[in-house]
Every structure is written in C-alpha cells, then in structure tokens.
Amino acid sequence: MTRQRREAVWGMAFITPWLVGFLCFTLGPMLTSLWLSLNKYDLVTHQFVGFENYRRILQADPLFWKSLQNTVLYAVFTVPLGIAGSLAIALLLNQKVRGIPVFRTCFYLPSMVPAVAGALVWSWVFNADNGVLNQALGFLGLPHIQWLQDERYTLFAFVLMSLWGVGGQRMIIFLAGLQGISETYYEAAKIDGASVLQQFRHITLPMLSPVMFFNMVLGVIGAFQVFTSAYIMTSGGPNNASLFYALYLFRNAFEYFKFGKAAALAWLLFVLLLGLTLVQFKNSKKWVFYEGEAK
C-alpha cells in the first residue's frame, strides 16, 4: 500500500465513530422524519396523507400560530437585548480596573445554573404573593403584578429571565473579540481627536461586527428553541401566553403522540430557521466587516 493510501484508510477509520453516528442519529432520522411528516402517524393509525399535516397546521391550527407568534416575539426582544447586554458587560469587563476576575465570575455564574434549577429559582422570583420582584415593587409603592398568571405579563417575564444569562458564553465571545482589537487603532484615533463615543462607533463596532454576527445567528436559533423554562414555570400558560414553538412541538410528539404532525412541525421549524439564517448571511455583507478582506 502506498503511504497516501494508507493515510486515507486510517483517516476514514478514525472518523468512523462520527460517521456512523451521523448516519444513524442524524441523516437517517432526518430523512425518516421528512417521510413521517407526510404521514398520519399516531398510536392507532399509520397512513400516507401527503401534505395534509402541513396544510392543517398552516390553515387550521390556531395553536401553531399562537406558539409561532409567542416565539417570534420572544426572539425579537431577547436577541437584540441579549446582544446589547452581553456587549455592555464585555465592554465593562474589558476596562483596566481592580477586581475584574471577581466581577467576571459574578456575571458568568448565572449561565452555569442548570436550566431546571434556574426555572425553579425564577418561578419563585416571579411568585405573585411573596416573590422578590413583587416585594421590590411593593417597597417602591407600586402594585404587585401577577407575572406568571396574567397573560399580559408572562412573555415579558420570560424575556426578563433570559437576560439573566447574558453574562455567559456570548459575553465571553465578545470579550475575546474586544481583546483582539489592536490598541494602535485607538491610539491613532486619539491623536486625531476622536471622542470615546466616536472610537466606539468607528473602531469597536466595525471590528466586533463578525463576532456580533456570530452571536446573532446563534441567538436566533437559541431563541426559537426555548423549552425547559416554559415547561417548568408555566406549562405554556396562562391561556397559552407562554406556549413556545418547541413546547408545542414536544406536546404533539410526546404527550399526544401525533408523530406525523410533530415531524411536520419540526420540518417547518427547520425551514424557518434555515431561511432566517440565510437572510442574515445575505444581510451580513452590508454591515459585517472582516479585517484584511479586500474592499
């Protein structure tokens, strides 16, 4: 055997675990779920129905639209707020002041809390009778709010809770980006008399745009998958105000056992996320700046 051939054989051998897993747990199931989505498949029946599942979901399923609306609203609020929040924290932590490691730990820790424990802690923070938030409102002389029982406030409560995690991985990625910006740009700008704000606008933001883009793409995908907190804190209530897409899909699959419909919901989600990601990639050419790329 030639050396090249031997190398190729060994290379394939080493990636075999992933390849087998990919075929058995990703590619195969993907195709199967596409096929299932064209079937009426529950505990009693299993028959091919063509696009009937999709037609019903899109035309005659108010809960699908409700869950989509909730999820889109959640994403519209949490993605920009999350990016702004994590960028703000990263900017603060990038300053040269005392005690940065302690502050970094304080900001990062909440994102380490297991999802279920986090949801329990927050359902207590939002507790209508004696939760911390209402106690604070009472202290300020404001009326108590039924955070998780009044459908006008529930989505807002979830957005608020998501902000607790902004000090996590996304912030670290921003921080790494900030530390990668060469000091010389700022020095040159200072000599030219640029204000702090101008430096931020014309140096920091463009240099960070690739990182921001990365955070945005992953943020949108993450926002569309919110599940555990809603499952634990409200079970989608009140009056479906926190019925998020992933929760609705889970119910159809593992509570009503409508596998065909749930597969169709999953593919709709996939196509939607793929579309959103492509749009973001297309848009990114307008605002994302890559250092060293010829203009």
Next chain:
Amino acid sequence: MKKALVWLALVAGSLMFCVPFAWTLSTAFKTSEEYARNPAALVPTHPTLANFPKAWTALPFPTFVLNTVVITLVCTVASVVTGSLVAYGFSRFRFRWRNVLFCAMLATMMLPGQVTQIPVFLIWRDLHAIDTFAPLIVPAFFGGGAFNIFLMRQFFLTIPRELDEAALMDGASYPQIWWRVLLPLSGPVIATVSIFAFLANWDAFEGPLIYLNSPEKYTVSVGLRMFQDSYGTNFEQLMAASVIHILPTVVLFLIAQRYFLKGISLSGLGGR
C-alpha cells in the same frame, strides 16, 4: 473619574446578577415559620440546615444524584475519547470527501434537535430501550457532538505536525501517535470539552424527560420537577433542592474557571 464610574457599573451589575442566587441561598436556610413571616429577608434570623436533609429524603434524591453522576461520567469520558479520535482523523489525514464530511459535521450544529428527535425515539422504542439509560448514553460514543469534535480539531491543528512525523519515523503507529503524542499535549482542550460535556449532561432535561419513566431512573433535573409538583408551595425545601442541583456546577466553574474562559477564546470562535 472614568474608572470610578466603570467600577460602580460593575458593582451594580454584579449585584443585580447575584440577587436570585442570594435569595435562593437565604431561602434554603430559612425555617418555614420565618419564610411565612418574612419571605424577602435576605439574611435569615435563625438560619437552619434542616431543609437540606428534608429535601434530600423527601424524594429518592440520592438515587437521582447517582443516576445523573453515572450518565454524566460515562458520557463525558465517551465524548472525550471518541471525539478526540474523530478530531485526529479530521486534522491529520488526507482522504477523499474529508472537507465535505467536515462541513456536513459543522452543518449539524445548525440542525434543530427536534428534526431528528421523533425517529430517534422510535428507534429506541423498537429496541425496547425506553426507560433505560441507553438513549442518553449511547449517542455520546459517536464523537460526542459536532461542537466537541470541532473544538478538539482546532486544538490539534495548533500542535506541530513535526511531532507526529518524528514519532512515525520512530515506528509508532497512528493510534499510538493519538494516544502518546496528541492526547498528552491536549490538556487544555480535554479540560474544556470535559467541562462542556459534564455541564450538558448534568443540565439535560428534555432527553431524560422523554426517555425515563420510572422514578428510580430519574436524573436530578427530572426529579426536581417531581419535587416541584409534590412540594411546590414549600419554597424553602424547593430552594434547598435547587442548591443541591446548582452546587456541583458552581464548584466546577470555580475550580476550572481558567480553562473554561480560555478554552472558548482559543477555539477560534472569536470570529476570525
């Protein structure tokens, strides 16, 4: 002046982020009488440890913890071993379709889990593996996920190839190079990947919720939810149980902080 403002913002911000923690802790140490009287007090007047043993024995918590530890440890070791093998293959060998396969692997990171969830569930059902640990453990033996493999491959690329070549000259086989040359030099990335794998499994909720039915097989996440159902109004004990769940991750973070924050930045995810 500017430094003082930054410092003030940092203090205010970290306090805000720590509030839910502080109250969780203080509630866990309160007696039920005190909690009923003054739920918002930050410092309990008569701190008690009684909630912890109560929460610990109200449900089979020791069993939940044992189950979670078993699943987490097996998955973590399996992800590191198989993931590093795959990463070795992708970083050091030239073969047909390598780049296509690598891109396919990266693309799976974008795939919402729901798309494969139902068929995978049906596979395990047909194998009569529902209500066993198999559906939670076996997938970790196939590389432990794309992100895991990606992190390790990026790290392997930073190790000079000359080391491989030298070992090859000395008559080492490829598996020996993986085991004797690459792994001993990969401490930081192995630590990062292990921490991620540990956290993901300690935290996992949807998988155990779908696959485990009998309470004696529950993990802490699913068990805590059961606790919420049966002791939902007993906040002191619920918070004590939550503290038990949170504690290992916080301890792990404090110990491994350095690796943790570094591993992310050196992984090349900084956008360049």
